[in-house]
Amino acid sequence: MAVFQLDDRLWFPDPHLGEEDGLVAVGGDLSIDRLLLAYSNGFFPWFSFRNQQEPLWYCPLQRFVIFPKEIHVSHSMRQLYRQDRYRVTLNKDFDGVIRGCATAQNRDTEEGAWLGPEIIKAYTALHHQGFAASVEVWEKQEKGTDDRLVGGLYGVNLGRAFFGESMFSLVPNASKFALIYLARIFDHLGGLMIDCQLETPHLRSMGGRFIPYEEYIALIRRQ
Numbered sequence: 001m002a003v004f005q006l007d008d009r010l011w012f013p014d015p016h017l018g019e020e021d022g023l024v025a026v027g028g029d030l031s032i033d034r035l036l037l038a039y040s041n042g043f044f045p046w047f048s049f050r051n052q053q054e055p056l057w058y059c060p061l062q063r064f065v066i067f068p069k070e071i072h073v074s075h076s077m078r079q080l081y082r083q084d085r086y087r088v089t090l091n092k093d094f095d096g097v098i099r100g101c102a103t104a105q106n107r108d109t110e111e112g113a114w115l116g117p118e119i120i121k122a123y124t125a126l127h128h129q130g131f132a133a134s135v136e137v138w139e140k141q142e143k144g145t146d147d148r149l150v151g152g153l154y155g156v157n158l159g160r161a162f163f164g165e166s167m168f169s170l171v172p173n174a175s176k177f178a179l180i181y182l183a184r185i186f187d188h189l190g191g192l193m194i195d196c197q198l199e200t201p202h203l204r205s206m207g208g209r210f211i212p213y214e215e216y217i218a219l220i221r222r223q
Contacts, residue, residue, distance in 0.1 A: 006057070010034055012041050015059035015213065022060030030055060030122035032129055039156050039163050042217055044197060049116025063216040064199040064208055066179075068187035072207040073180055080173060087147065088181040089136045094127045097134040097152040101166035115166060123165065126156060133157050135178040139171060153178045160192040161220045179206060193219045 001020065004013040006028035018024030028034055030045060038044060038057065047056040080086075102108050102115040126132035134154040138147035151174020153167035162182065167175035183194060196203045199210070 010037055012038060012043055012057065012059075015042060015061065018059060022058040023056060024059050025057040027054045028057070030118060032122075032125055032131070035122065035126060035156070036131060036158070039158055040220060042213060042220065044163065044165075045119070046114055046197075048112045048114055049118060050113065059213075061213040062210045063213060064196045064203065064210055065216065066183065066194040066196060066203065066206065066208045068183040068191055068194060070207040070209075071180060071183035071187075072205065074205075077173065077176060077180065080177065085140060086150070086174070086177055087138050087140060088177065089138065090181075090185065091127075091133055093136050093149060093152075094132070094134040094154060095124065096149050097136055097154050097168075098123060098166075100149065100152060100168045100170070101154065104168035104170060123154065123156075127154075131156055131158065133162075135182050137174045137177050137181075150174045151178055153182065155195075158220070160190060160222060161195060162186055162191060162193070163195040164197065176202075176206065192222060 002017055003019060003023055004025040006025050010033055013024055015024050024043065041059070042063070043057045043059045045055040046058050098120055102120060107113055107115065123132050127134070132154060135152050136149055137151040139150045141147050150171045151167070151169040153164060153175060155162050155164040167178060169175040186194065196208050199208065
């Protein structure tokens with residue numbers, strides 16, 4: 001087991017040589033080219049922006065994913081859809097979503113907070129190049145008043161894989177609303193896999209499950 005030091009060259013080590021928690025490398029930068037190379041090989045940056053001087057790069061060998069066709073929509077979520085309280089959009093307010101993910105429930109003040117200015121700048125640049133996307137959930141307001149952004153998610157989209165980075169909710173179930181929308185539209189467009197990065201009860205209840213790295217990387221590289 002080892003943690004590799006990256007340099008100015010664009011490369012990543014074999015993830016099978018990393019630590020048990022998935023940490024494989026440290027260093028490098030958050031340039032567009034490095035991020036695209038990272039995701040295409042199953043790596044993602046995750047580090048405390050206040051305490052860590054260099055990016056930490058993770059690539060767990062058991063990957064927690066949702067297959068779009070397997071998304072679970074509970075009875076309560078079906079009822080919420082029928083109430084017509086919210087509308088969902090795609091890539092209409094990436095800045096609002098990523099900042100919502102950073103600050104909702106005072107996340108940015110917590111110990112170990114990772115979604116800081118450097119990450120926001122890097123993924124906004126990815127978005128401007130067409131490699132990062134957002135899903136927005138808006139609460140409908142009275143006529144003549146702008147709808148309110150109450151939840152959403154963002155992530156990296158490469159080919160037929162979507163790598164979820166973060167989600168937020170200012171009202172109950174808004175992030176679930178966004179994820180269901182993403183799964184449905186991604187399935188319609190031929191998407192194969194949504195990478196959740198980390199297991200949570202919330203994501204497991206919606207159909208998330210573990211697959212081995214070998215299956216995961218084969219899906220990323222599938223045309």
